[in-house]
Amino acid sequence: MTQRYQWPALTVGTCYYPEHWPEELWPDDLRRMLDSGITVIRVGEFAWSKFELHEGEFTFDFFDRFLDLCARIGMKVIFGTPTATPPAWLTEKYPEILNGTLDGVLYRHGGRKHYNYNAPIYQQLCARIVEQLARHYGHHPAIVGWQIDNEINCETCDFYSEADSAAFREFLREKYGTLDALNDAWGTVFWNQTYTDWAQIYVPRPTATHAVNPHLLLDYSRFVSDSAIRFCRIQADILRQHIAPGVYITTNGLFANLDNHRFEDECLDVMTYDSYPSFAFELDHPWNPGAMNDRGWSRMLAEVRSVCPHFGIMEQQSGANGWYNRMEGPAPRPGQLTLWAMQSVAHGADYVSFFRWRTCTVGTEIYWHGILDYDNRDNRRLQEVRAFADTLQRLKGVCGADSAARVALVKDYDNEWDARHDRWHQRVQQKSEAGVFEGAQRTHTPYDVVYLREITVLDELRRYDVLIYPHATILTPDRAALLTRYVEAGGTLMIGCRTGYKDEHGRCVMQPQPGLLRALAGANVRDFTFHSPAEEPPYALLDGERLETPLFNDVLEAESAMVLARYAAGYYAGEPALTENRVGKGRVLYLGAAFCPESTAQLLRRVKAAEPYGQLLRLPETVELTARRKDGRLYLFLLNYQPVPAECRIHAPAQALVRQETVQGAFTLPPYGVEVLTMEDSL
Ligand code: GAL
Numbered sequence: 001m002t003q004r005y006q007w008p009a010l011t012v013g014t015c016y017y018p019e020h021w022p023e024e025l026w027p028d029d030l031r032r033m034l035d036s037g038i039t040v041i042r043v044g045e046f047a048w049s050k051f052e053l054h055e056g057e058f059t060f061d062f063f064d065r066f067l068d069l070c071a072r073i074g075m076k077v078i079f080g081t082p083t084a085t086p087p088a089w090l091t092e093k094y095p096e097i098l099n100g101t102l103d104g105v106l107y108r109h110g111g112r113k114h115y116n117y118n119a120p121i122y123q124q125l126c127a128r129i130v131e132q133l134a135r136h137y138g139h140h141p142a143i144v145g146w147q148i149d150n151e152i153n154c155e156t157c158d159f160y161s162e163a164d165s166a167a168f169r170e171f172l173r174e175k176y177g178t179l180d181a182l183n184d185a186w187g188t189v190f191w192n193q194t195y196t197d198w199a200q201i202y203v204p205r206p207t208a209t210h211a212v213n214p215h216l217l218l219d220y221s222r223f224v225s226d227s228a229i230r231f232c233r234i235q236a237d238i239l240r241q242h243i244a245p246g247v248y249i250t251t252n253g254l255f256a257n258l259d260n261h262r263f264e265d266e267c268l269d270v271m272t273y274d275s276y277p278s279f280a281f282e283l284d285h286p287w288n289p290g291a292m293n294d295r296g297w298s299r300m301l302a303e304v305r306s307v308c309p310h311f312g313i314m315e316q317q318s319g320a321n322g323w324y325n326r327m328e329g330p331a332p333r334p335g336q337l338t339l340w341a342m343q344s345v346a347h348g349a350d351y352v353s354f355f356r357w358r359t360c361t362v363g364t365e366i367y368w369h370g371i372l373d374y375d376n377r378d379n380r381r382l383q384e385v386r387a388f389a390d391t392l393q394r395l396k397g398v399c400g401a402d403s404a405a406r407v408a409l410v411k412d413y414d415n416e417w418d419a420r421h422d423r424w425h426q427r428v429q430q431k432s433e434a435g436v437f438e439g440a441q442r443t444h445t446p447y448d449v450v451y452l453r454e455i456t457v458l459d460e461l462r463r464y465d466v467l468i469y470p471h472a473t474i475l476t477p478d479r480a481a482l483l484t485r486y487v488e489a490g491g492t493l494m495i496g497c498r499t500g501y502k503d504e505h506g507r508c509v510m511q512p513q514p515g516l517l518r519a520l521a522g523a524n525v526r527d528f529t530f531h532s533p534a535e536e537p538p539y540a541l542l543d544g545e546r547l548e549t550p551l552f553n554d555v556l557e558a559e560s561a562m563v564l565a566r567y568a569a570g571y572y573a574g575e576p577a578l579t580e581n582r583v584g585k586g587r588v589l590y591l592g593a594a595f596c597p598e599s600t601a602q603l604l605r606r607v608k609a610a611e612p613y614g615q616l617l618r619l620p621e622t623v624e625l626t627a628r629r630k631d632g633r634l635y636l637f638l639l640n641y642q643p644v645p646a647e648c649r650i651h652a653p654a655q656a657l658v659r660q661e662t663v664q665g666a667f668t669l670p671p672y673g674v675e676v677l678t679m680e681d682s683l
Helices: 025-035 061-073 088-093 120-137 162-176 179-185 214-242 260-267 293-307 336-346 380-394 413-421 423-442 458-462 477-488 515-521 597-606
Strands: 011-015 040-043 076-080 143-147 248-250 272-275 312-317 351-355 407-411 447-451 466-469 492-495 523-530 539-542 545-548 552-558 562-567 576-583 586-591 623-630 633-640 646-656 661-669 674-680
Touching (some): 040 061, 061 076, 162 179, 214 260, 293 336, 293 623, 312 336, 336 633, 407 423, 423 447, 423 552, 523 576, 552 576, 586 597
Parallel strands (some): 076 143, 143 248, 466 492
Antiparallel strands (some): 562 576, 623 633, 646 661
């Protein structure tokens, strides 16, 4: 990951759409924003027709007026390239730019993100509008950054147009060189799928089995990612030629079928994310005080941090959400807007921009509430934004601070994409990622996410005492070698069931599992089974305590490893469920199951990685703890997601930056309350 830009100070922004409002409102809006501590706005990302209402005729007067006003008033601007919403003339004249469904039905004008990345004419027209904008506004004094498009791979991350099939063939030709190599990698011998001409190959299409060759699907995900990055790269390269030095390039969101790390390396200076924690509530279910709910959103933020350690939030939820036809969510309760914004800062955001200044009165998002309501009066949400901006002034030292986590969840894109299509893999992956997150949360163990990439080096892993790589069904020799070096150097690696049974093409290997990690784990798999939902889930016993072994069980056979736990139920009762192998200065724990919150907590305690700040703080399980560190200081964020106060205890005096006093002994977090404690970083 290459973060080329960092915010010099914690900064508050909002998203503004000058084209949605009468011009008379602009000056008042901008002044009220500045009065509320908002110093940056993002504009323009859906406004193509304001610049090119008719093909090839460019006008800039509308945004000239707006940006000049911003410069006069002192508002800074992130300018969005408008390619997420091609104009009506464009899609009408060039329907080949449209994306469509698997069945070949085209997505028409009327929504957004209806284009595909590969139509040459769309690439040309996007390049042209971006070049026009970059030449015209590249040195505008109000502009501090550029956003490429909007939310790459949002709405859909699947592409089925003719242009995509043509580009897929090129991608595959480059990757495999010959059809023989492709036929071999895809196992086309099965069901007589052998290709004899590149023209016979398509992106996924409907089939009688409702299933497509799984090896093709894996390459298709890689292809979509590559297409998205190449599409954005065209814009990034143009912007770089024309924009002023010091002005950054970013974009927002984190979506599927996209290698976000490569995306940042090739196209962006810094990444931003759109944080809507109320998506994490299960709206159809009654409020469950024990569930993660909005706290669960921290999982996404940890993912963002893995791409870009000091990221920004381009869209921070500030009101109730809802399109006119779906996605209803309640208004944030008093305090919750601040809680969610601080959740972002706690996880690494140095820029927080609220979506949006005022709720739109027209269009699909009339219920996606901004800070202000349609009536434009000051309200409690604006007060919270103002107070949040004031609080950030007191957290100055946090800007640019790193995560202090010593435990990481390990992922890689091959397995991410394999799990999109492979149901066996998907179920254990989803269960374990949620389980590891929740187990770490409940034991107040800050955790990061680390992606293994071709360029990952040992030092990136050695920052962590413990790595949990739950289900690397696809293993490559490079990743196995890197993990071996990590363990030899003293790390603790935890792996789960289904490790190591596929190669990079998703073909199953004819070796005992865990394949390439067998020697490191010192164990192999003798038998395995998925659990039928009708069965009582088996469990194991670890030091006399129940160890949950949900969803899928590998029945292990220890080689050089010790057996730590044995199954206590099922037809394999008495067989090994958890082993530990000591290698070099480190060890591998091999759990023959998916990870759940309980087993994660148990294992983290066992390896002494749980509760790293337990000596200092006693917190209720319902409070989230994150830790950032910089210049010899530690910043501990405490976040109370509950509508009731949380009683905490601190054993040594610490400065509390939100309430601005020194705390020691018992102290209370108010409902939805947040505190940031700072102290010398002695751990
Ligand atoms: C984001 C998007 C915004 C707006 C918001 C509310 O995904 O970037 O443009 O649509 O959601 O739906």
